[in-house]
Amino acid sequence: MNEEKLFNAIGGADEDLLERSEKKEKRVKVNWIKWGSLAACLILISGVAFYFINQNAKNAGTQTGAGVSGIIIDGVTFYESGWKTAVEECPAGFEYGGIVDSVNEDGKYLLNSKYYKNAEFPEWIYVYCKVWDSTPNGEVTSMAYVRFVTAESRFNDFILYNGQLYESMKTYSDEGFVFADLYGIEIETIPEGCVFVGSAHLEEVDRIPRTDLGVNHTQYDQSDVYINPNDSQVLYISTSWYTATEKEKKETLHNGYDVFVRYNPDKGE
Amino acid sequence: MEDTNIIELYWERNDDALSESAAKYGRYCRKIANNILHNHEDVEECVNDTWLGAWNAMPPHRPNKLPTFLGKITRNISYNKFKSLYANKRGNGELPIALDELYDCIPDPSTVENEVEEAELEKLINQFLHSLPERQCNVFLRRYWFVESTSEVANHYAMTQSNVRMVLSRTRRLLKSYLEKEGIVI
Numbered sequence: 166m167n168e169e170k171l172f173n174a175i176g177g178a179d180e181d182l183l184e185r186s187e188k189k190e191k192r193v194k195v196n197w198i199k200w201g202s203l204a205a206c207l208i209l210i211s212g213v214a215f216y217f218i219n220q221n222a223k224n225a226g227t228q229t230g231a232g233v234s235g236i237i238i239d240g241v242t243f244y245e246s247g248w249k250t251a252v253e254e255c256p257a258g259f260e261y262g263g264i265v266d267s268v269n270e271d272g273k274y275l276l277n278s279k280y281y282k283n284a285e286f287p288e289w290i291y292v293y294c295k296v297w298d299s300t301p302n303g304e305v306t307s308m309a310y311v312r313f314v315t316a317e318s319r320f321n322d323f324i325l326y327n328g329q330l331y332e333s334m335k336t337y338s339d340e341g342f343v344f345a346d347l348y349g350i351e352i353e354t355i356p357e358g359c360v361f362v363g364s365a366h367l368e369e370v371d372r373i374p375r376t377d378l379g380v381n382h383t384q385y386d387q388s389d390v391y392i393n394p395n396d397s398q399v400l401y402i403s404t405s406w407y408t409a410t411e412k413e414k415k416e417t418l419h420n421g422y423d424v425f426v427r428y429n430p431d432k433g434e
Numbered sequence: 435m436e437d438t439n440i441i442e443l444y445w446e447r448n449d450d451a452l453s454e455s456a457a458k459y460g461r462y463c464r465k466i467a468n469n470i471l472h473n474h475e476d477v478e479e480c481v482n483d484t485w486l487g488a489w490n491a492m493p494p495h496r497p498n499k500l501p502t503f504l505g506k507i508t509r510n511i512s513y514n515k516f517k518s519l520y521a522n523k524r525g526n527g528e529l530p531i532a533l534d535e536l537y538d539c540i541p542d543p544s545t546v547e548n549e550v551e552e553a554e555l556e557k558l559i560n561q562f563l564h565s566l567p568e569r570q571c572n573v574f575l576r577r578y579w580f581v582e583s584t585s586e587v588a589n590h591y592a593m594t595q596s597n598v599r600m601v602l603s604r605t606r607r608l609l610k611s612y613l614e615k616e617g618i619v620i
Contacts, residue, residue, distance in 0.1 A: 168536040169517075170555065175536075175578050176509050177556035180502040182563055183579060186572040189590055248592075367567060383569060384600055387608060405603050406596065418603065 234272035236265045236280065236292060236313055243290045243313035244320075245272075248370050251296045251309035258283045259291050259310075281310070288315040288372060314371045317430070322382045324365055324390065324402065324425055325374040331400045331425035333382075344426050348399050353421040355401045359391040365402060391422070400425045437500040444492035451492075452485040459501050463508040469581040470512040471519075472527035480515055484508045509579070528581050536578060538606045541614040550618040562612050566605065573601045 235244045259281040268275050274294070281291040291310040322333035334350040367386035368379040378390055380402075389403040401422040435454050443451035463484050467477040487507040497503035516529060550558070563571050569591065576587045577598075584602070588595045 167540045168533045170552065171536050171539060171559075172513070172533060172578065174552065174555040174559045175575075176506060176513070177559065178563055178575060178579055179560050180497075180499040182560075182571060182575060183502040183505065184499055185568065186575045186580075383567075384597065386567060386570065387604060405600060 233319075234275060235269040236272055236275055236278075236290065237267035237269070238262070238265075238280065238282075238290060241315060242269060243315060246312040246314055246371050247319060248312075251311045253309055255281055255291060255293070255310050256283075258285060259289075262290070265292060280313075286372075288318045289313070312371065318371050318373055318381070321428070322380070322385070322425075323374050323428065324380045324385065324400065325377060326362070326390065326392070326400055327377070329397075330373065330428035332428040334424040334426060337426060344424075348424045348426065351404070351406065351421060351423055352401075353419060355391055355422050356393055358395065359393050359401060362390050362392050364388065365390050385423070398427050441492060441496060441500060444489060445496070452489065455485050455488060455500075455504060456481075459504050462501055463504055466505050466508045466580060467512040470509070470516050470527070470529050476515055476519070477512075480508060480512045483511050487511065528583050532578055532581055535602065535606060538603075539609040539613065541610060541619065550616075555618070558613070558616055558618070562609055565612075566608075570601055570605055573598055574605045577602055 233244045233247075235242045237243075260283065262280050262282040265275050265278045265280050275292055278292045278294045281293070283289065290313045292313055293308060293310055295306055296309045296311060297306055321336045324331050334345060334348065337344065363378050365378050365380045365385045365388050366376075367383055368374045368376060368381060370381055370383065372381055374381055380386065380388075384404065385402050391401040391403075393399055393401075401424060403420070404423045405418055405420045435458065437458075440451055440454045440458065443454060460481060463481045464477055467480040467484075471477050471480065484504055484507045487510075488504055491507070495503075513529075516525060519525065563574070566574065573587055573591065573593075576582045576590055577584070582590070584595050584598045587593070588598045591598075593601075
């Protein structure tokens with residue numbers, strides 16, 4: 166069968182690629198006791214908050230950094246990267262910047278850690294701190310360099326098109342209520358007349374894209390981008406998602422689009 | 435023992451090579467076989483056959499990376515075992531699901547021209563894998579080379595399962611269009 170021939174051919178993958186795939190990415194965990202308390206609070210307020218959360222974009226709870234550890238350097242808060250990666254060696258170009266002496270509520274465990282900065286990456290800071298790694302043999306703690314990023318880079322999914330940044334409705338807040346009603350957040354069909362303008366490419370996670378059709382989320386790498394010639398406020402990126410409702414019986418793939426709207430940095434996120 | 439020393443044992447026809455391989459890479463190969471076969475006895479048989487396969491291959495072969503070299507032998511033996519066990523049947527575990535998923539990548543025969551040889555297809559697949567961003571390539575290999583479940587892949591790279599499925603679905607689409615552009619039939 167054809168797929169078996171393909172499976173055999175994949176078996177011939179280069180050894181350097183196979184070796185590279187062995188490297189695990191660490192999951193950086195924050196204080197579990199704190200998460201436990203947070204979870205308890207969430208359960209308590211979930212009854213009254215459900216309607217609100219349901220109306221808001223998916224990641225609205227993180228827009229303000231609640232529940233995400235952060236450090237404050239020269240008045241700017243840097244939040245632990247959402248990509249939860251940690252590296253054993255300080256990345257090239259980052260140099261010792263000082264000792265963390267100011268943190269947010271969730272970042273207390275980072276006090277007195279060393280931090281490292283790089284003028285070419287002003288939105289990133291690396292902190293040398295303890296990390297928790299899940300392995301088949303249990304949880305292992307070690308020290309690693311963990312990336313912290315500015316709120317704008319941390320909490321927003323962007324695409325740059327025609328010199329204008331567009332932000333995913335999944336990370337949008339405030340006026341999101343208006344735009345969600347107008348355009349939707351994740352939709353299966355786009356308005357008639359929309360035009361394909363190219364494929365998105367991943368520039369770098371945790372950074373604001375700088376080149377045309379650049380994105381900062383792996384999910385949108387190589388996805389198709391469509392614009393509406395009659396509405397420059399909105400842009401669509403192809404995506405797919407799974408549902409498993411009782412009616413569907415099994416996991417069902419849906420192909421559709423994520424909605425992006427023009428980014429407004431002054432909207433108070 | 436260092437890998438170079440183990441390889442040297444094979445070349446010297448010293449049967450300590452087998453026990454040293456088993457001690458160092460038994461767990462690694464067992465995991466690959468188990469992902470494909472899901473049966474303890476068959477897994478043990480395939481892993482033992484791996485050392486025999488390595489014995490027959492070295493010399494003349496001198497692998498650059500011993501674990502992936504042994505892993506490839508295990509994968510081939512396990513897959514052949516799977517086919518003999520489940521001829522014309524679907525079988526259990528992740529492999530039948532992974533094969534179903536790979537069906538998505540097969541170009542439509544009406545749109546392409548030449549049936550490709552196995553070696554040529556292997557070369558094309560490698561070119562495709564090298565063209566992918568690192569994370570995307572890794573996820574694809576963990577699923578379709580190592581036959582890991584999406585939850586294992588998610589755990590490996592600290593991703594969510596839905597993100598893994600999304601990356602896999604996108605990569606399969608890319609592979610299909612890549613193969614179609616190359617104008618081949620599998």
